[in-house]
Amino acid sequence: xxxxxxxxxxxxxxxxxxxxxxxxxxxxxxxxxxxxxxxxxxxxxxxxxxxxxxxxxxxxxxxxxxxxxxxxxxxxxxxxxxxxxxxxxxxxxxxxxxxxxxxxxxxxxxxxxxxxxxxxxxxxxxxxxxxxxxxxxxxxxxxxxxxxxxxxxxxxxxxxxxxxxxxxxxxxxxxxxxxxxxxxxxxxxxxxxxxxxxxxxxxxxxxxxxxxxxxxxxxxxxxxxxxxxxxxxxxxxxxxxxxxxxxxxxxxxx
Numbered sequence: 001x002x003x004x005x006x007x008x009x010x011x012x013x014x015x016x017x018x019x020x021x022x023x024x025x026x027x028x029x030x031x032x033x034x035x036x037x038x039x040x041x042x043x044x045x046x047x048x049x050x051x052x053x054x055x056x057x058x059x060x061x062x063x064x065x066x067x068x069x070x071x072x073x074x075x076x077x078x079x080x081x082x083x084x085x086x087x088x089x090x091x092x093x094x095x096x097x098x099x100x101x102x103x104x105x106x107x108x109x110x111x112x113x114x115x116x117x118x119x120x121x122x123x124x125x126x127x128x129x130x131x132x133x134x135x136x137x138x139x140x141x142x143x144x145x146x147x148x149x150x151x152x153x154x155x156x157x158x159x160x161x162x163x164x165x166x167x168x169x170x171x172x173x174x175x176x177x178x179x180x181x182x183x184x185x186x187x188x189x190x191x192x193x194x195x196x197x198x199x200x201x202x203x204x205x206x207x208x209x210x211x212x213x214x215x216x217x218x219x220x221x222x223x224x225x226x227x228x229x230x231x232x233x234x235x236x237x238x239x240x241x242x243x244x245x246x247x248x249x250x251x252x253x254x
Contacts, residue, residue, distance in 0.1 A: 022067065023251070026249075026251055030069050030070050030071070030145075030239055031067055031068070031069060031070070031096065031145055032067070032068065032069070032070045032073055033065055033066065033067055034066040034067070034068060034073050034076065034092065034095065035065070035066070036073070037070070037073035037074055037076070037077050038073065038076065038077040038080055040080060040084075040089065041076060041077075041080050041089065041090045041091075041092060042089055042090065042091045042092070042153060042159060043064065043065070043066045043091070043092050044091055044092070044093055044159055044180065045061065045064045045065070045066060045092075045093070045094065045253075046093050046094060046189065046190070047061045047094055047097070047101060048061035048062070048063065048064045048253065049064070051161075051162050051178075052117070052121075052190065053117050053120075053121035053122060053190050053192070054104070054105070054108050054116075054117065055114075055116040055117045058101045058104050058105075059098075059100045059101050059103065059104040060097070060098035060099075060100040060101040060104075060250070060252050060253060061098075061101065061252075061253045062252055062253060062254035063253060063254040065253060065254070066092050066095045066096075067095060067096040067145070067253055068095040068096050068145050068146065068148065069145040069146045069235070069238065069239050069240070071146070071235060071237070071238075071239060072095070072145065072146045072147075072148065072235045072238070075221045075222050075223065075235055076090065076092075076148065076150075076221075078221045079217050079218060079220075079221045079223075082217055082220070082221075083152060083217055084155065086213075087154060087155050088152040088153065088154060088155060088183070089152070089153050089154075089155055090150050090151075090152065090153075091150060091151050091152065091153050091159065091182050092148055092149070092150045093149040093150060093151070093189050093190075093231065094142060094148070094149040095142065095145075095147070095148045095149075096142060096143070096145045096249070096253065097140050097142030097143050097253075098143065098249065098250045098251060098252060098253065099139075099140075099143050099248055099249070099250040100250055100252075102136070102137070102138060102139070102140050102143065105130075105136050106131070106138065108127070109127050109128055109130055109131060109136070110128065112127070112128065115127070119176060120164060120176045120178060120188075120191075121190055121191055121192060122191075122192040122193075123173075123175060123176070123193070124173065124193065125192045125193065130192055133192070134228055135192045135228065135229075139248055140248075141234050141242065143248040143249055143250070144238060144240040144241075144242065144247045144248060144249070145238075145239075145240060145249065146234055146235040146238035146239065146240065147232065147233065147234040147235075147238075148223075148232075148233055148234075149189065149190075149229070149231045149232055149233075150231055150233070151182045151183060151185060151189065151214070151231055152182060152183040152210070152214060153181060153182045153183060154183060157181050157182075158181055159180055159181045159182070160180060160181045161180070162178045162179065162180050163178070163179045163180075164176045164177070164178055164179075165177045165178075165179055167187075169195055169202040169203065170201060170202045170203070170204075171201075171202055173202075175187065175191065175193065175195060176188075183210060184207065184210075185207055185210055185211055185214075185230055185231075186202075186203030186204065186207030186208070186210075186211070187203065187207075187230075189231050190231075196228065196229055196230060196231075197227055197228050197229075197230070198211055198215065198225060198226075198227055198228075198229075198230050199227070211230045214230070215230075218233045222235055222236050222237065223235055223236065224236050
């Protein structure tokens, strides 16, 4: 329904020219493309690609573009301006997520024969437990349009295809760090493990400082994080409250 021209930077995408076509209904509800508000923020939409814990493109992600509520995009623009002063840029892994994508995750969790990405994303977690453990939810905050998964990249660095590297945590356990060119935060996006908790004893001090820096920048501009995922933030004054059924959407990302 809309087309977007992109400059491919390794694994990520930066919008350079956009023909906008979010439906008028969704426009009226306040949804926008992030590239409309700040085209300098890089995007690596992992669920549209196959580099994610399922190992394939997820239902509802048809184009590598980022959609969110306008207040969220405007707040991210302010975060971007601040981190750029320190030599960084934001990289968004996920924003608005249709409910059909969450349904895809639920089907995946029930299929014990599929362990394709276990080594990289859930090495010491039973995939059947990811919902119970709070790594994925049957009704995701992302479906309300004001939650983002993101990280930092240094201004002169480029996103690239994931390169797995062995990493030994402080408890002696070996994980795979998935280097995609972004700043090393001690564990990779979507690793279902204690090492991904905002505060933990498994990573080095330098990684903890970087996580705290990102958290402080996001909180400064109206976001709140969660304890189990250093990359996950929700706009505090989100326009669609979590306690309302009508706050959760299922339109396709395209």
